Amino acid sequence: MNDHRYYAACTLGLEQALHDELKALGAGNVQIRRGACEFRGDRALGYAACLWLRSAVRVQEELLRGRVRDRDDLYDFARSVDWSRSITTLQTLAVDASVRDSFANDTRFPALVVKDAICDQFREAKNKRPDVDRERPDLIAKLVLHADQAILYRDLSGEPLHKRGYREIQHKSPLNEALAAGLLLATDWDKKEPLCDPMCGSATFLVEAAFLAMDRAPGLARSFSFERFVDADLDAWRTIYDDAERRSIAGASKCPTLLGNDRHSGALSIAEIAIDAAGLKGKVRLQEGDCAEFVPAVAPSVVVVNPPYGERLDAPTEELAADWSGLGRFFHQRCQGARAYVLSGNPELTRHLGLRAGNKMPVRNGPIECRWIRYEIGHKTRQADGETAPQPGPADRNDPSS
Numbered sequence: 001m002n003d004h005r006y007y008a009a010c011t012l013g014l015e016q017a018l019h020d021e022l023k024a025l026g027a028g029n030v031q032i033r034r035g036a037c038e039f040r041g042d043r044a045l046g047y048a049a050c051l052w053l054r055s056a057v058r059v060q061e062e063l064l065r066g067r068v069r070d071r072d073d074l075y076d077f078a079r080s081v082d083w084s085r086s087i088t089t090l091q092t093l094a095v096d097a098s099v100r101d102s103f104a105n106d107t108r109f110p111a112l113v114v115k116d117a118i119c120d121q122f123r124e125a126k127n128k129r130p131d132v133d134r135e136r137p138d139l140i141a142k143l144v145l146h147a148d149q150a151i152l153y154r155d156l157s158g159e160p161l162h163k164r165g166y167r168e169i170q171h172k173s174p175l176n177e178a179l180a181a182g183l184l185l186a187t188d189w190d191k192k193e194p195l196c197d198p199m200c201g202s203a204t205f206l207v208e209a210a211f212l213a214m215d216r217a218p219g220l221a222r223s224f225s226f227e228r229f230v231d232a233d234l235d236a237w238r239t240i241y242d243d244a245e246r247r248s249i250a251g252a253s254k255c256p257t258l259l260g261n262d263r264h265s266g267a268l269s270i271a272e273i274a275i276d277a278a279g280l281k282g283k284v285r286l287q288e289g290d291c292a293e294f295v296p297a298v299a300p301s302v303v304v305v306n307p308p309y310g311e312r313l314d315a316p317t318e319e320l321a322a323d324w325s326g327l328g329r330f331f332h333q334r335c336q337g338a339r340a341y342v343l344s345g346n347p348e349l350t351r352h353l354g355l356r357a358g359n360k361m362p363v364r365n366g367p368i369e370c371r372w373i374r375y376e377i378g379h380k381t382r383q384a385d386g387e388t389a390p391q392p393g394p395a396d397r398n399d400p401s402s
């Protein structure tokens, strides 16, 4: 029965990828919102969404929506939810709020009102109340208050969904796993072709690509808040989980050639640890060196890369410009006929690739407005769309076609 309303949040720009993932999961009435999708389905769909969504960072189940004009309205509104369906007095909670144009000036006050309403409900019924825990609560209740319209959710995921469970050590500027997966979903990679990342850092693209190709649910190695809810349907969850496990075993042999390179040995050590932890030992080949010198063991059909770009509108340093020119040389020399996707947060740097840009998908990487730019390698270097040719490097000088 499609009786539950859900809200899945994602990075700005990945809404379409998330929409498509939800449709593939069988979600009903999927509506794209800014940085999110709303959808409907049964309880099992909520669980499956936590386990399978690659591009989402959170899945919330709607508990109640209604009109709230002041503090007392909000208190009564929050009290009218049966919170004993979610947790007991021995469990913990936290309340988050998002507020716009409402009676409250900030998020703290309405969050406190909701917390009081929940705790008072327990105290009245049980003479005890659950503790608040900001670090690892069993229940995260979320209030969204826009003007006088309020919605209360409970977070099914708990820890954000990009935390897959394979990344214990962080690289300096890693790509969020959900963003990496969403960007991969926005390419035309067929999950069988050789794929490479010439500046792979901690190998987020490569691990997410392996999971995608091997039909491995991204949440297989972690737990979710909903498992600890009083009303959790653990039989339904077991069925969903077992099916995902079966699919992952069946897909284990489907890993295509995945190649990574980085000039930073520390980043590659972190990549190796993540690859092992993800159960992908031997499935991803890593090399150390400058990308301009990188010779992939197999010619890649698809290249995905997240080069360093400093601050968005700052003039790029010479060093950054040289890195991007080197990447351009790698494309020209080693990737003829491939499609490349580059995450760029600085249009000044993009020019140094010396390639004609195709589709540019706007996407947010943390606070930085970026573009996920598609290139067809093999088109000769030329000036187009305001993009200029790169400084000629050795490869360009030797290339008879340039």
Ligand SMILES: C[S@@+](CC[C@H](N)C(=O)[O-])C[C@H]1O[C@@H](n2cnc3c(N)ncnc32)[C@H](O)[C@@H]1O
Pocket: 171, 173, 174, 175, 176, 198, 199, 200, 201, 202, 203, 204, 205, 261, 262, 263, 264, 267, 289, 290, 291, 292, 306, 307, 308, 323, 326
């Ligand atoms: C923004 S990080 C990439 C993060 C990566 N996507 C991840 O998930 O960890 C950029 C990476 O490019 C590498 N890099 C920068 N210039 C390079 C070059 N010329 N050749 C090879 N690697 C380079 C850096 O060492 C760094 O690991």
